[in-house]
Amino acid sequence: MLRQTVRSSSGLLVGLAGASAVLLGAFGAHALRGVLDPAHRELWHTAVEYHAWHALALVLAVGLGAGRAGRCAVIAFACGIVLFCGSLYALALGAPRWTGIVTPFGGVAFVVGWIALGMALRRGKD
Numbered sequence: 001m002l003r004q005t006v007r008s009s010s011g012l013l014v015g016l017a018g019a020s021a022v023l024l025g026a027f028g029a030h031a032l033r034g035v036l037d038p039a040h041r042e043l044w045h046t047a048v049e050y051h052a053w054h055a056l057a058l059v060l061a062v063g064l065g066a067g068r069a070g071r072c073a074v075i076a077f078a079c080g081i082v083l084f085c086g087s088l089y090a091l092a093l094g095a096p097r098w099t100g101i102v103t104p105f106g107g108v109a110f111v112v113g114w115i116a117l118g119m120a121l122r123r124g125k126d
Contacts, residue, residue: 010062010074017055040092047088054081061117069120076113080106
């Protein structure tokens with residue numbers, strides 16, 4: 001029962017991550033066109049790109065699902081999207097420069113997620 005609840009909530013997380021990547025990409029391309037200068041557009045683009053790639057990584061991590069490494073990957077990728085991409089979105093929209101302090105923590109979360117995903121894949125082969 002608990003596993004099914006965790007899996008369904010993780011599935012919801014995947015859906016929200018993917019949908020928000022598409023929506024924020026569209027928002028940046030349409031609503032922010034002409035509003036952001038080139039440097040801020042680049043920040044937005046980087047955030048959307050990492051957001052989308054890591055939403056896909058979440059699909060794989062949730063699909064593996066079993067074990068501590070798989071759960072760690074899901075949590076790390078979700079934290080990375082919030083911290084890394086979220087801080088870049090905020091900076092692109094004019095948040096104070098010190099907001100960028102958060103960005104490397106999100107990057108570390110992505111790295112942890114990829115390592116955990118690799119461990120989960122390795123364990124899946126054994």
